Amino acid sequence: VDPERPGVLTLSASPAIDLEATLDGGQAFRWWREGESYRGVVGRRAYRVSGRSPAGAPATTEASEMVVEAVDDWPLTPRDEAMLRRYLGLDYDFAAFAARFAGDPCIGPAITGWPGLRVLRQDRWECLVAFICSSTSNIPRIKQNVNAIAVAYGDRVGPGPHDFVFPSAPRLAEVGEAPLRELGLGFRARFVARAAQAIASGQPDLEAVAAMSYEQALESLMRLYGVGMKVADCALAFAFDKPQAFPVDRWVKRALEEWYRIPEKLSMERTAAWARARFGPDAVYVNQYLFHRQRLTARGVSRV
């Protein structure tokens, strides 16, 4: 925090964070492009985040600074800074990861092509709900669902159309299934309502889940109705400090078949287990690069 400019916070990252890939690439669903920056809510405050290079341009491998301001224009505190650094995963030793996988025929070039893709550390409950909503869905629709929930039942923290805090589990538990269905969640409304009830009653306690081993945490989340392995792994990786998680969806499975000769018939579970063993404690970073590369290549905007 710069005492001369209390409304603005500067965060440095090396390499520069690719905001588009990181904030709007399928990890988080409540960031909105606003000119050169992205706007979204972290904790109970709405922020604008912008990189030094124009959004959309390839991130550079050099260190760069991000500029963050709160939409309420009040001063930013060291607490804001600590929270945002945590959210953006700025303490992660990215260089070590990049070095470790530089020689990998698939991941190496992907890291070179998108050096600024990072893994976020999101709010546990919001992230869990978002991935429950991801079942047989797509990114635009997931965004629509999650934001509809926030707008309908969350507290407003800014003047913008998306400046809402995601509602707590107890709040969504009292809302119930039918209203969620009316927001367009479809069959996922039951999943979210039942998860909200369970979490609201402390079964399980999400902070306790985060403190568990990966295996125990996975088991705990999968006991929730509507949460299978893919959804649980996403939540664990993106919100529960479990970077060894490796969510396998059709995109990632296809990429593994293509690059690592995984047999097509191998189940999702076995594929995930193979990948965790193969890629180790940073598996989710590999996972994100596989996903990102596969998805963008399919769209014809490959950088490798």
Add this chain to the structure above:
DNA sequence: TGGAAGCCTGGTGT
């Protein structure tokens, strides 16, 4: 224990 069907409905492509 594995595998296939059904679920809601907005996106996406034709």
Add this chain to the structure above:
DNA sequence: AACACCAGGCTTC
């Protein structure tokens, strides 16, 4: 423009 068909899974059978 209208209309299939599909989609970043889950539960159930």
